[in-house]
Amino acid sequence: AVVSTQSTGTLFGMSLATVGQDFDEQSLSELLKNARKNVRLIEDHDARTTQQYKDLIIESVLALERLSVLVATLHLFSNNETIDDVSTETIKFMLVNAFQGFVHQQHHDFENRKAHILAAKEYYKDFHHLCQLYGLAEKANFDMNRTNQPVNQSNRMEKIQKYQDKKKLEAKLEEMEKRPHLEEEVQREIYLSEIKLWVMKTEEELYNINSEIPMLEHMEKIRGGQVKQKPIIKPKVMKPFILVKSELQKQVFGAGYPSLPTMTLDEFYDEEMKRVVEEQERQKNAPKPVEPEDPDEETAESLAKARAWDDWKDTHKRGEGNRHNRS
Numbered sequence: 001a002v003v004s005t006q007s008t009g010t011l012f013g014m015s016l017a018t019v020g021q022d023f024d025e026q027s028l029s030e031l032l033k034n035a036r037k038n039v040r041l042i043e044d045h046d047a048r049t050t051q052q053y054k055d056l057i058i059e060s061v062l063a064l065e066r067l068s069v070l071v072a073t074l075h076l077f078s079n080n081e082t083i084d085d086v087s088t089e090t091i092k093f094m095l096v097n098a099f100q101g102f103v104h105q106q107h108h109d110f111e112n113r114k115a116h117i118l119a120a121k122e123y124y125k126d127f128h129h130l131c132q133l134y135g136l137a138e139k140a141n142f143d144m145n146r147t148n149q150p151v152n153q154s155n156r157m158e159k160i161q162k163y164q165d166k167k168k169l170e171a172k173l174e175e176m177e178k179r180p181h182l183e184e185e186v187q188r189e190i191y192l193s194e195i196k197l198w199v200m201k202t203e204e205e206l207y208n209i210n211s212e213i214p215m216l217e218h219m220e221k222i223r224g225g226q227v228k229q230k231p232i233i234k235p236k237v238m239k240p241f242i243l244v245k246s247e248l249q250k251q252v253f254g255a256g257y258p259s260l261p262t263m264t265l266d267e268f269y270d271e272e273m274k275r276v277v278e279e280q281e282r283q284k285n286a287p288k289p290v291e292p293e294d295p296d297e298e299t300a301e302s303l304a305k306a307r308a309w310d311d312w313k314d315t316h317k318r319g320e321g322n323r324h325n326r327s
Helices: 025-044 051-074 088-105 113-133 153-177 184-223 247-256 265-285 300-315
Strands: 002-004 009-011 014-016 022-024 242-244 262-264
Touching (some): 025 051, 025 088, 088 113
Antiparallel strands (some): 002 022
């Protein structure tokens, strides 16, 4: 199949170069191969603030936009087909929208961050919907508007299972790609495994995007003056000092750094011990809570007093005592 296309304009402030040449299936495959290569470079890139990384993102966005237009023009996919009806060479182009979503999501330009995030969400949704049509993704078990909720007991096993499935699929895909000669059946299995892997990534990233959008909207309100930013409370900072081993070192370091107090190890130990002793004294002298007495409860002291009083009454007659010298 051969298609001719002409495309000009801008995309998120980036110039779209004119595409005015004929493309066949082979050149489309080369474009997809280069797009896959760039996606892996972006995944493995560490310095995401460098100009090289930014240029790679822009190049990938524009290349994938052109590829997406070409794939749509060829009408490679239909609602009336099953996955078995799609040829092996065509299946791999199902990944174009997933790659577009990923690349836009990695664009960290703060001014256009929200626009790229919203674009990534739409591309991810288109990819997931296409996979649903061909039975490669489940519609009933996935909510595209759900946020990335914290892990709890109810969803912990689900997250663990998805993580294990993802790792198994990655290992399987890596093992198949290492084979020197790939038959069509094996190549088809590789494409299908890669699509299923990106379905998992898409569902995970959609949750992340749904959580990020409210934060970006809140930042826009702060910059627009609609919401006042809460003041940052600075923690109490301990004044620095130099800890030395001896009095002699204290004099030396004190002369070299007159603005910083110095303290020997013995002085530091004495200060810490003083602080501990003061804390213990404070706790010891603190009034203990008084527990209400139970009038019906007899203590050992009250029993001893009662018995002593009974013994005294047995040895002393009533009326004895101080008679004021009267006989």
